[in-house]
Amino acid sequence: MAASIVRRSLLARHGPARRVAGLHSGPRRRRVQAPGAAGEQGDAPWVAVVGLEIHAQISSDSKLFSGSKVQFAASPNSLVSFFDASLPGTLPVLNRRCVEAAVMTGLALNCSINKKSLFDRKHYFYADLPAGYQITQQRLPVAVNGSLSYSFHAGGQKNQMVTRTVRIKQIQLEQDSGKSLHDDTRGQTLIDLNRAGVGLIEVVMEPDMSSGEEAAAAVRELQLILQTLGSSQAIMAEGQLRVDANVSVHHPGEAYGTRTEVKNINSARFLARAIDYEIKRQIKELENGGTIVNETRTFDYKLGCTLPMRDKEGKQDYRFMPEPNLPPLILYDNKSLPANVNHSQVVNIDWIRERLPDLPSVKRAKLVEQYGILPEHCLTLLNEDGLMQFFENVMKQTEMNPKKVIGWILIDTLGYLNQHRLTVKESPVSSFFLAELLNLLERREISSSAAQQVFRELWKGEGKTPLQIVKEKRLEVIQDQQELEAICQAVMEGHQKEVAEIKKGNRKVLNRLIGVVKRTTGGRADLGAAKQIFEKKLSQ
Ligand code: ADP
Ligand code: MG
Numbered sequence: 025m026a027a028s029i030v031r032r033s034l035l036a037r038h039g040p041a042r043r044v045a046g047l048h049s050g051p052r053r054r055r056v057q058a059p060g061a062a063g064e065q066g067d068a069p070w071v072a073v074v075g076l077e078i079h080a081q082i083s084s085d086s087k088l089f090s091g092s093k094v095q096f097a098a099s100p101n102s103l104v105s106f107f108d109a110s111l112p113g114t115l116p117v118l119n120r121r122c123v124e125a126a127v128m129t130g131l132a133l134n135c136s137i138n139k140k141s142l143f144d145r146k147h148y149f150y151a152d153l154p155a156g157y158q159i160t161q162q163r164l165p166v167a168v169n170g171s172l173s174y175s176f177h178a179g180g181q182k183n184q185m186v187t188r189t190v191r192i193k194q195i196q197l198e199q200d201s202g203k204s205l206h207d208d209t210r211g212q213t214l215i216d217l218n219r220a221g222v223g224l225i226e227v228v229m230e231p232d233m234s235s236g237e238e239a240a241a242a243v244r245e246l247q248l249i250l251q252t253l254g255s256s257q258a259i260m261a262e263g264q265l266r267v268d269a270n271v272s273v274h275h276p277g278e279a280y281g282t283r284t285e286v287k288n289i290n291s292a293r294f295l296a297r298a299i300d301y302e303i304k305r306q307i308k309e310l311e312n313g314g315t316i317v318n319e320t321r322t323f324d325y326k327l328g329c330t331l332p333m334r335d336k337e338g339k340q341d342y343r344f345m346p347e348p349n350l351p352p353l354i355l356y357d358n359k360s361l362p363a364n365v366n367h368s369q370v371v372n373i374d375w376i377r378e379r380l381p382d383l384p385s386v387k388r389a390k391l392v393e394q395y396g397i398l399p400e401h402c403l404t405l406l407n408e409d410g411l412m413q414f415f416e417n418v419m420k421q422t423e424m425n426p427k428k429v430i431g432w433i434l435i436d437t438l439g440y441l442n443q444h445r446l447t448v449k450e451s452p453v454s455s456f457f458l459a460e461l462l463n464l465l466e467r468r469e470i471s472s473s474a475a476q477q478v479f480r481e482l483w484k485g486e487g488k489t490p491l492q493i494v495k496e497k498r499l500e501v502i503q504d505q506q507e508l509e510a511i512c513q514a515v516m517e518g519h520q521k522e523v524a525e526i527k528k529g530n531r532k533v534l535n536r537l538i539g540v541v542k543r544t545t546g547g548r549a550d551l552g553a554a555k556q557i558f559e560k561k562l563s564q
Pocket of ligand 2: 228
C-alpha cells in the first residue's frame with residue numbers, strides 16, 4: 025500500500041537530491057558507483073516495506089490466566105503461581121480485565137471484534153517458558169481488520185506533516201514469557217518467572233509502511249492510544265511495549281522481497297534507526313549480487329547496526345494446536361446479550377464501545393480548536409512526554425495568547441531541553457515560572473529581549489522567580505515618560521544627521537534612532553513609547 029520510494033527519503037536526509045534516473049534509461053540494477061551509502065546508487069529505485077508486530081503488556085492487577093500479581097521490578101520469582109511455573113494439574117482461568125483491554129484496543133483501532141475467538145498452544149523450547157508452549161490466539165484472534173492513522177514530519181522537516189494509515193491485520197491475546205538473566209561473573213543463566221503469564225496484546229500490522237521514521241510514528245500513536253485507554257502503560261524502556269520490525273526491499277512493480285525480522289526493539293529512536301539500517305543493508309546486499317535470507321536479527325544500539333540472531337531458515341515448526349483447557353472466548357453485544365445477564369457477567373462489546381475515552385487524534389483536534397494552534401504543533405506537544413501537560417499548565421496561568429505561548433514552548437523550552445538532553449519532567453524551568461515570565465512580557469513590564477535574558481537565567485535553576493531576576497538585573501521596561509523623553513532627546517542630539525534626514529521625509533531613518541534607544545538602554549526602553557516621542561518631537 026503506502027510504500028514510497030526509498031531513494032527519495034534517504035536522499036532527503038543526505039543533502040541535495042541527485043536526479044533519479046528514469047526507469048527505462050539503461051539496464052536496471054546496474055551499479056553505478058562503488059558501494060557506499062546504499063540506496064543512492066544503481067538506476068532502479070528501491071521500495072522498502074515495513075510491517076510491525078507489537079507486544080503490549082496489559083495493565084492489569086493479575087496475569088492472563090492466573091491470580092499472580094503483575095508488577096514491574098519486583099524481586100525475582102516473587103510473583104509466580106503454580107500455574108505460572110507449569111506445575112502439573114494447574115489450569116488456566118481467563119482474566120476478564122485482559123479481555124476487556126484487548127476489546128478496547130481493538131475498537132480503538134477500528135477492528136471488527138470476533139464474538140468467538142480461540143486459544144492455541146504455540147510450542148517452542150526455551151528456559152523461560154516452563155510449559156514448553158505459549159498460549160496465544162493463532163486460528164481465531166479476538167480482533168481483526170483494523171487501521172491506525174498517524175502523522176509525522178517527513179524527513180524530519182518541521183512544517184511538512186504527513187498523515188498515513190496502516191492496516192491492522194489482527195489483535196490477539198497471549199502470555200508473556202519469563203526472563204532469562206545472564207550472570208556473566210558466575211557464567212550462569214538465572215530464570216525470573218515474574219513476567220511469565222503476564223497478559224499481552226499483540227498487534228499485527230500489515231506491511232504498509234516504508235521507513236524507520238514512519239514506523240516510529242505509528243508506534244508512538246499506538247502507544248498514546250494504549251495509554252489513553254489504560255489498556256497498557258506502554259512504556260518502551262520498561263519493556264511494556266516491544267516491537268518486532270519486518271523489513272524487505274524490492275523494485276517497484278515487482279513482488280515483495282524476502283523479509284528479515286528485527287526483534288525486540290524497546291525504544292522508538294532505535295526502532296527508526298534499526299529499520300533504516302536494515303533497509304540500507306538489504307539494498308547494498310542485493311546491489312552487490314547477494315541475497316536476503318529470511319532471518320531474525322537484533323539491533324545493536326552501540327554499533328548502530330542489525331546482526332543475525334538465530335536462523336529462521338527451514339521455518340521453525342511451532343506445532344500449533346488448540347488449547348484443550350480453555351473454551352472458546354465468547355463476547356456479546358447489545359443484540360446478542362442474553363436476557364437476565366448484565367455487563368458484569370459477560371463482556372459486552374457495545375458496553376465497552378460506549379465508554380471509550382477520547383482518542384489522541386480526537387484530543388488533538390479539540391486542542392487545535394480550543395487554542396487555535398496548528399495541527400503540527402499539537403503533534404509535537406503530544407509526542408514529547410509531558411509537554412502537552414506543561415503547555416496546558418502554562419496556559420492556565422498566563423494571559424498570553426496561545427499562539428504566542430506555543431513559540432515559547434516549542435522553540436525556546438523544547439529547544440533548550442533537547443540541547444541539554446533533558447525530559448520535560450527534568451526541566452529546571454517550571455510551567456509556573458514560565459507563565460510568570462510570559463505575563464511580565466505580556467504586560468510590557470519587560471521587553472522581549474529582556475524576557476529572553478530572564479529565560480536564560482531561569483535555566484540555571486537557582487530557584488529565583490522571574491520577577492526577582494528582573495529586579496536584580498534591572499530589566500524592567502523604562503515606562504516613565506520623563507525618563508524616556510530625556511533619553512530620546514539625548515539620542516536626537518547625538519544623531520543630528522539622522523534627524524535632518526527624517527525631517528526631509530525619510531521616515532525609515534526613524535528606526536535607526538529607535539535602534540539606538542534600544543541599545544543604549546540595554547533593551548529596557550518601551551520602544552513603542554519611544555517611537556511616539558520621536559514622532560512628536562520631529563513633527564514640531
Ligand atoms: P507469518 O505468517 O510468517 O507470521 P505474517 O503475514 O503474519 O507472516 O506477517 C508477519 C509480519 O511481517 C506482519 O507484521 C507483516 O506486516 C510483516 N510482513 C509480511 N510480509 C512482509 C514483507 N514482504 N516485508 C516486510 N514485512 C512483511
Ligand atoms: Mg504472524
